[in-house]
Amino acid sequence: MRTSYFQHLLQHLPEEEQRQLERATGATDTQIQALLEVFPDCPQSLLALLQDVNGTYYCKHGQETICVLVLGSDLGDYPYYLKSIEQIIEDYHDNRESIYERYQEFLEYVEVDEKINMHVPLNERLCFADCMNNGGTSSLFLDFSPNEAGQVGQVVRYVHDPDSFEVIASSFDDYLQQLQEGDYEFTAIYEEEY
DSSP, X not given: OOSHHHHXXXXXXXXXXXXXXXXXXXXXXXXXXXXXXXXXXXXXXXXXXXXXXXXXXXXXXXXXXXXXXXXXXXXXXXXXXXXXXXXXXXXXXXXXXXXXXXXGGGGGGSEEOTTSOTTSXXXXXXXXXXXXXXXXXXXXXXXXXXXXXXXXXXXXXXXXXXXEEEEEESSHHHHHHHHHHTTSGGGHHHHHHO
């Protein structure tokens, strides 16, 4: 593991999850290039994580399939999986409607941060993480087409029921720093299991 993020994360994980990450393979140059063709503005820090481990949500690495919660959000100890490049690109081909189109009949019940342009197709945001609940409850995105109040590359957290889209960091680097400064709070889920 090359990134300091993963090096420090390992100290907070149980042995089995450490072992899975240590055996995981990173994205190849060809995979990175495929991602950059779809998302040319993908930050170097996300590419570096993917070069450490190309996905942690039921992703095949050699002969082994790994499943490790490695990311968090502003929801405290609620954990997320890092998507593989293949999963990210698959999402890009699937989600073509905008927030406005998806919720237009009940927009008054949906919270959308003013920094987010609700008219941009969802697939133009890079979905890099899904929550422990198979992604249906919460996902994390990099937003490259924000409103004037926002910043290119801001991190958006989606939560389902009641649905909301909230900017939780101005960049992916800031997002990783928040998780590290929070002492990888999301890993508390593993302590509950033992």
